[in-house]
Amino acid sequence: MDIGVIVKAALDVNVLRSEADGRISIENIPLVLSEYDRNAIYEASKISESTGGKVYIYSLLTWGPMDRKMRDFENVIREALALGGEEAFVVADKSIHYSEPMFTSEVLSRLIKKFGSPKLILSGEASTDMTSSTVAPYLAAKLNYNIVTYVKEMSLKNGYIEVLRDADEKLERLKIPLPSVVSVTGEINSPKLPTLIQIRRAFRKPLHRLELSDIDLSPVFSRYEDYRVVTIKRKNILLEDESLENVADKLIDHLIQEGVLKI
Amino acid sequence: MKVLAVLDNPKYIPDIHGFLEKAGFSESTLYAVSNFDIPDGFDKVIRVDDVSSDVLVRMGDELDGFDIYIAPHTKKSLEALSYYAGYRGIPIATEIIDYIVEEKKIVRNILSGRGIVSYRVATPIALTIAPGKFKGSISRTPEVIHNDVKPTPSLISIEEKSFGGVDIENAEVVVGVGRGFRDKDDLNIAFELAKILGGEVGCSRPIAADYHWLDEDRWIGISGKKVRGKLYIAIGVSGAPQHIMAANDTRVIVAVNKDKNAPIFEYADYGVVADLYKFIPIFIDKLKRRLDV
Numbered sequence: 217m218d219i220g221v222i223v224k225a226a227l228d229v230n231v232l233r234s235e236a237d238g239r240i241s242i243e244n245i246p247l248v249l250s251e252y253d254r255n256a257i258y259e260a261s262k263i264s265e266s267t268g269g270k271v272y273i274y275s276l277l278t279w280g281p282m283d284r285k286m287r288d289f290e291n292v293i294r295e296a297l298a299l300g301g302e303e304a305f306v307v308a309d310k311s312i313h314y315s316e317p318m319f320t321s322e323v324l325s326r327l328i329k330k331f332g333s334p335k336l337i338l339s340g341e342a343s344t345d346m347t348s349s350t351v352a353p354y355l356a357a358k359l360n361y362n363i364v365t366y367v368k369e370m371s372l373k374n375g376y377i378e379v380l381r382d383a384d385e386k387l388e389r390l391k392i393p394l395p396s397v398v399s400v401t402g403e404i405n406s407p408k409l410p411t412l413i414q415i416r417r418a419f420r421k422p423l424h425r426l427e428l429s430d431i432d433l434s435p436v437f438s439r440y441e442d443y444r445v446v447t448i449k450r451k452n453i454l455l456e457d458e459s460l461e462n463v464a465d466k467l468i469d470h471l472i473q474e475g476v477l478k479i
Numbered sequence: 480m481k482v483l484a485v486l487d488n489p490k491y492i493p494d495i496h497g498f499l500e501k502a503g504f505s506e507s508t509l510y511a512v513s514n515f516d517i518p519d520g521f522d523k524v525i526r527v528d529d530v531s532s533d534v535l536v537r538m539g540d541e542l543d544g545f546d547i548y549i550a551p552h553t554k555k556s557l558e559a560l561s562y563y564a565g566y567r568g569i570p571i572a573t574e575i576i577d578y579i580v581e582e583k584k585i586v587r588n589i590l591s592g593r594g595i596v597s598y599r600v601a602t603p604i605a606l607t608i609a610p611g612k613f614k615g616s617i618s619r620t621p622e623v624i625h626n627d628v629k630p631t632p633s634l635i636s637i638e639e640k641s642f643g644g645v646d647i648e649n650a651e652v653v654v655g656v657g658r659g660f661r662d663k664d665d666l667n668i669a670f671e672l673a674k675i676l677g678g679e680v681g682c683s684r685p686i687a688a689d690y691h692w693l694d695e696d697r698w699i700g701i702s703g704k705k706v707r708g709k710l711y712i713a714i715g716v717s718g719a720p721q722h723i724m725a726a727n728d729t730r731v732i733v734a735v736n737k738d739k740n741a742p743i744f745e746y747a748d749y750g751v752v753a754d755l756y757k758f759i760p761i762f763i764d765k766l767k768r769r770l771d772v
C-alpha cells in the first residue's frame with residue numbers, strides 16, 4: 217500500500233539569527249528537516265517494507281525568500297528520500313514568503329490528490345519551528361480522510377489501522393478506518409541515520425518541483441509577521457576548580473547570595 | 480460577536496473565559512459544545528457524546544455562523560478544532576499565550592520557545608488557548624440542549640497513565656534530570672537533592688516519554704510543563720530549546736553537565752562542568768553540612 221509523508225523544511229531553532237532590535241531574521245536562519253518528520257518517514261518505510269508499496273514525500277517551501285532558501289529545501293527533501301521516501305512532490309513558489317497552516321494544508325491536499333493519492337498519510341506531531349500541530353488534522357478535513365494525532369504505536373490491518381494515541385491524561389487504543397491522516401509522536405520509533413548508500417541513492421530518486429500554478433493555485437504574496445526573540449538574561453558563570461568540593465562550596469555561596477538558598 | 484467553545488474537560492473553562500475577557504469578548508454570545516454538563520458560564524450548551532472531529536462535522540448547520548471557535552490547547556481538542564476549521568475552511572491559530580489589548584493582537588511562541596510572534600486575526604477564526612495563561616469567570620445560566628450525533632465507533636480500549644500528583648509548575652525549586660542519568664535507580668540522588676532543597680524532581684521528555692522512568696507530570700518542556708520557581712537545577716540535560724525555554728521564567732538556573740559545550744550552559748546562571756555521578760553526591764554532602772540537615 218502506498219503511504220504519503222508530509223514533511224517540513226523548518227527553521228533551525230538551534231541557529232537563531234536576530235537583529236539588534238530583537239527582530240528575528242528569518243532570511244538568515246537555515247532550514248532543516250523538522251525533527252519528528254524523521255519518525256513519520258521511518259514509520260512509513262517500515263510499513264511499506266512489510267506490505268509493499270511506495271512512500272511518497274510531500275512538502276512545500278514555507279519560508280522564503282526562495283532564492284535564499286531553495287538549497288536548504290532541496291537538501292531537506294533529499295534527506296527525506298534518503299530516510300525512506302521514494303518519490304517527492306514539492307511546491308516551491310517565489311510568491312510564498314511565509315505559509316500559514318491553512319494555506320500549507322491547501323497546498324498539501326492538492327499535491328496529494330494530484331500525485332499518488334495514498335490512503336494513509338503520516339506526519340510528525342508538530343513542526344520544530346512553529347509547533348502548531350494543526351496541519352495534519354486540517355489536511356485530513358481537506359482530503360475528507362479520518363484523522364488521529366499523537367500516535368505512539370501503530371499497525372496496519374486490513375483496511376484500517378490500529379493505533380495507541382496520547383490523549384493527554386490517558387491513552388486510547390483505536391481502530392481507524394482508511395483513508396486516514398496520522399500524526400506520530402517522537403517516541404513511536406527510533407529512526408536510524410541514513411547510510412551513505414541511502415544518501416547516494418536519494419540523489420537518483422525522482423524529486424518533482426512544482427509551482428502553485430501546477431496545482432491550480434494563484435500566487436499568495438504573504439508577508440512575515442513580527443517575529444521577536446525571547447530574551448534570555450542569564451549570568452553564564454562557569455564554576456571551575458580542580459576540586460569538586462570547592463565547586464560545590466562556590467555554588468552554595470552563589471545560591472545563598474541569590475537568595476534562593478537559606479542557611 | 481458569537482463565540483463557540485469546544486470543550487472536553489471542565490478544568491479549562493477558566494482559561495477560555497479568561498481569554499474572552501482579556502480580548503474584550505465577555506459580552507459576546509457564548510455557546511459551548513461539550514461532552515459534560517456545564518451549569519454556568521455560557522448562553523447555550525450543546526451536550527454531545529464526544530467532541531471529536533467527526534461529531535463536530537456531523538453536527539452540520541448547528542455550528543455555523545460563529546465568529547470565534549475556541550478550545551483549550553489539549554491534544555484532543557486541538558485535533559477536533561483543527562479538523563473542523565479545515566472542514567469549514569477557516570484560519571486557525573494555536574496555543575495562544577497572551578492577548579495584547581491595545582493592539583488587538585494574539586501572541587504565540589515560535590521556534591520551540593525561542594521566539595514570539597504577535598498578530599491580528601480576522602474572523603471567523605479558530606483558536607486554541609494554552610492552558611494556564613488566562614484565568615477568568617463569566618457567569619450565565621445556559622440553555623442546555625442535547626445532540627445525539629454519534630461518533631464513529633473506534634475505541635478499542637483506554638489505558639490510564641500513572642500520575643504521582645506532583646505539581647512542578649508551582650514548585651519553588653525543581654531539580655531536572657536528563658539522559659545524563661544512566662539508570663532509573665540513579666535518579667535517587669536527584670530525589671535526595673530535591674528533598675534537601677524542599678523542591679520537586681522534573682525531567683526531560685525522553686526520561687518520561689521514552690524511558691518511562693518518571694510520570695509525565697514531571698516532564699518539563701514546550702510539550703510538557705513549564706517551571707517558574709526561584710531555582711531550577713538541570714542535571715545531565717543537554718539544553719534543547721524545547722526543554723529549557725520552558726524554564727525561562729525561573730529566577731536562577733543551574734546546570735550540571737559533563738560536556739563543556741552543552742547548550743544548557745548558555746541558558747544557565749551557574750554552570751558546573753562535571754560528571755554528575757561525581758559532583759551531585761559531593762554537592763549533597765556539602766549542602767547537608769552547611770544546611771545542618
Ligand SMILES: Cc1cc2nc3c(=O)[nH]c(=O)nc-3n(C[C@H](O)[C@H](O)[C@H](O)COP(=O)(O)OP(=O)(O)OC[C@H]3O[C@@H](n4cnc5c(N)ncnc54)[C@H](O)[C@@H]3O)c2cc1C
Pocket residue numbers: 251252342343344347402656657658659660682683684685686698699700701702703704714715716717718719720721722735736737738741753754755756
Ligand atoms: C516538537 C518537539 C517538542 C519537544 N518537546 C520537548 C519537551 O517538552 N521537553 C523536553 O525535554 N524535550 C522536548 N523535545 C526533545 C528535545 O529536543 C531533546 O531531544 C530533549 O530535551 C533531550 O533530552 P536530554 O537533555 O535529557 O537528553 P540529551 O540531549 O541526550 O542530553 C543528555 C546530556 O547529558 C549529558 N551527560 C551525559 N552523561 C553525563 C554525566 N555522567 N554527567 C553529566 N552530564 C552528562 C550529556 O553531555 C548531554 O548534554 C522536543 C522535541 C521536539 C522536536
